[in-house]
Amino acid sequence: MKLRFATLDVFTETRFAGNPLAVVHDADGLSDEQMQAVAREFNLSETVFVMAPERPVHAAKIRIFTPAAELPFAGHPTVGTAIHLAALKRQDAEAAHEAIIALEEKIGTVRVGVRFAPDRAPFAEFDVPQLPQEIGEAPSVERIADALDLLPSEIGFQNHKPARYSAGVPFTYVPVVSREAIARARPNMQAWSAAFGSAGHNAAYVYTREAVHATSSFHARMFAPGGGIYEDPATGSAAAGFASVVMRFDTPMEGWHRRIIEQGYEMGRPSEIVLSLEVQQNKLETVRIGGGAVSVTEGTIEV
Numbered sequence: 001m002k003l004r005f006a007t008l009d010v011f012t013e014t015r016f017a018g019n020p021l022a023v024v025h026d027a028d029g030l031s032d033e034q035m036q037a038v039a040r041e042f043n044l045s046e047t048v049f050v051m052a053p054e055r056p057v058h059a060a061k062i063r064i065f066t067p068a069a070e071l072p073f074a075g076h077p078t079v080g081t082a083i084h085l086a087a088l089k090r091q092d093a094e095a096a097h098e099a100i101i102a103l104e105e106k107i108g109t110v111r112v113g114v115r116f117a118p119d120r121a122p123f124a125e126f127d128v129p130q131l132p133q134e135i136g137e138a139p140s141v142e143r144i145a146d147a148l149d150l151l152p153s154e155i156g157f158q159n160h161k162p163a164r165y166s167a168g169v170p171f172t173y174v175p176v177v178s179r180e181a182i183a184r185a186r187p188n189m190q191a192w193s194a195a196f197g198s199a200g201h202n203a204a205y206v207y208t209r210e211a212v213h214a215t216s217s218f219h220a221r222m223f224a225p226g227g228g229i230y231e232d233p234a235t236g237s238a239a240a241g242f243a244s245v246v247m248r249f250d251t252p253m254e255g256w257h258r259r260i261i262e263q264g265y266e267m268g269r270p271s272e273i274v275l276s277l278e279v280q281q282n283k284l285e286t287v288r289i290g291g292g293a294v295s296v297t298e299g300t301i302e303v
Contacts, residue, residue: 004299006023007295008020011236012269023084026051028052038301048062049065064106069201071106072107073168075239078289079289081101082112083114086099086122087116097116100112109129112125128240133244146191154176156176156177167244169238171205171222173245175208176207178208187230205241207220218261220262231266246275259274260272
């Protein structure tokens with residue numbers, strides 16, 4: 001059986017940057033094992049399988065796989081798939097255009113707004129279907145430092161300290177004192193499980209305020225070696241959970257706030273994630289993730 005696929009670079013407006021994504025069409029007949037095998041073959045941080053929606057008014061049902069496991073939700077597959085499907089339906093490739101793409105994901109239905117503009121990469125934005133929740137105590141600074149091959153004194157800045165949150169996918173959020181230190185961070189597998197766990201998505205999202213660009217609020221890296229992803233160039237699901245980090249340590253005032261997170265620079269794949277959060281009565285009301293995507297390849301894969 002031959003299936004059509006496309007690849008896109010997501011959270012970027014430039015090819016060969018951002019986070020690569022594979023989108024496989026007409027995947028209704030594939031088993032779980034076949035989907036996992038195809039994801040391993042592409043060997044990207046995520047591969048999306050597009051199927052007929054359960055509700056005809058929706059654009060598609062999708063399943064998201066890393067090379068090692070299925071995810072209930074992820075940001076760059078949501079953004080990239082929505083832009084890809086909207087582009088296929090677009091009639092005038094030169095005109096400005098807006099569309100709503102409803103994707104049925106394991107976590108629930110995610111509605112994505114897609115904007116096309118002349119001479120710019122398309123942009124997609126969605127409200128996360130599950131607000132982030134704290135998921136227990138963070139490991140000690142000493143254990144985190146060992147797992148990231150850093151000094152304990154390099155973990156934390158200002159009032160920021162390690163924390164654990166999930167907006168569908170769990171992460172340990174690790175503040176690091178400087179961009180020089182974050183550039184030296186690397187998984188120490190002998191100490192990884194002791195810090196971040198041995199089951200599930202034992203991932204670390206490492207961040208600092210020192211950014212490459214003045215327009216960026218944070219510079220980040222994401223390591224998930226237990227999930228088959230040594231390092232990820234751009235992680236929308238982690239940015240979604242990061243909204244609670246911003247709430248907890250930066251205490252934004254009422255209203256909407258926008259933060260740009262840069263990621264992937266140490267991998268040679270610079271990425272930009274737009275995180276928007278709405279605060280009402282000192283509580284996080286809405287989290288929105290946005291970014292661009294560009295098409296890179298098209299072809300068929302035989303399964």
